[in-house]
Amino acid sequence: MKRIxxxxxxxxxxxxxLYTKMVELTDAKQDQDNIPIIIDNxxxxxxxxxxxxNKGRDPFPYMxxxxxxxxxxxxxxxxxxxxxxxxxxxxLTKECGxxxxxxxxxxxxxxxxxxxxxxxxAVIATTxxxxxxxxxxxxxxxxxxxxxxxxxxxENIMDCIYKGxxxxxxxxxxxxxxNTMDKIEADVYIAACxxxxxxxxxxxxxxxxxxxxxxxxKAAVKFSLEK
Numbered sequence: 554m555k556r557i558x559x560x561x562x563x564x565x566x567x568x569x570x571l572y573t574k575m576v577e578l579t580d581a582k583q584d585q586d587n588i589p590i591i592i593d594n595x596x597x598x599x600x601x602x603x604x605x606x607n608k609g610r611d612p613f614p615y616m617x618x619x620x621x622x623x624x625x626x627x628x629x630x631x632x633x634x635x636x637x638x639x640x641x642x643x644x645l646t647k648e649c650g651x652x653x654x655x656x657x658x659x660x661x662x663x664x665x666x667x668x669x670x671x672x673x674x675a676v677i678a679t680t681x682x683x684x685x686x687x688x689x690x691x692x693x694x695x696x697x698x699x700x701x702x703x704x705x706x707x708e709n710i711m712d713c714i715y716k717g718x719x720x721x722x723x724x725x726x727x728x729x730x731x732n733t734m735d736k737i738e739a740d741v742y743i744a745a746c747x748x749x750x751x752x753x754x755x756x757x758x759x760x761x762x763x764x765x766x767x768x769x770x771k772a773a774v775k776f777s778l779e780k
Contacts, residue, residue: 556588598619605685640687660763660769664741673697677746
């Protein structure tokens with residue numbers, strides 16, 4: 554088995570969600586059948602969206618520090634437990650010499666496979682992920698129409714992420730989440746922030762959601778088990 558690294562802490566609950574899915578997706582009959590995983594939970598990494606919007610400290614030096622720790626610990630590939638942080642993925646690969654499983658590439662391929670008739674895709678993400686076009690460019694290249702989400706609804710999504718999931722206050726924002734999704738028309742919704750999957754057990758449109766974290770976890774398990 555190949556050792557997987559999780560560059561985490563952005564935020565801790567999202568990191569736990571990714572790790573949990575990796576364990577659940579592994580067909581293990583005993584402890585020893587599970588894949589080797591190292592988690593660097595580093596919540597002191599500055600906020601990625603704030604930086605992308607030109608309002609905060611650069612998170613890259615912190616992410617590079619974490620990536621190097623994982624590489625030195627023997628990880629053969631890294632999963633980043635934050636969608637917005639994939640803004641730095643190519644630079645991390647270049648400067649750290651480490652392979653990264655890119656969540657947007659993996660999710661786009663999953664949509665092509667599992668939703669063959671889909672045309673309109675809504676990317677449910679932070680304003681940072683949206684501005685950085687982490688998903689949009691890949692989706693358009695694959696022939697999809699990306700739904701433009703109005704600012705008031707984006708504000709609701711950001712509240713669900715920051716005031717709900719990141720603040721350990723999820724239950725208070727479940728209705729806000731569902732009411733917001735009801736106002737966004739799409740064939741497929743991508744849970745494109747690693748906090749958004751935390752809402753999916755309560756989502757009224759869950760059958761239309763692609764959980765990007767789940768797809769990343771599935772790809773990581775497959776990578777580890779490949780000979």
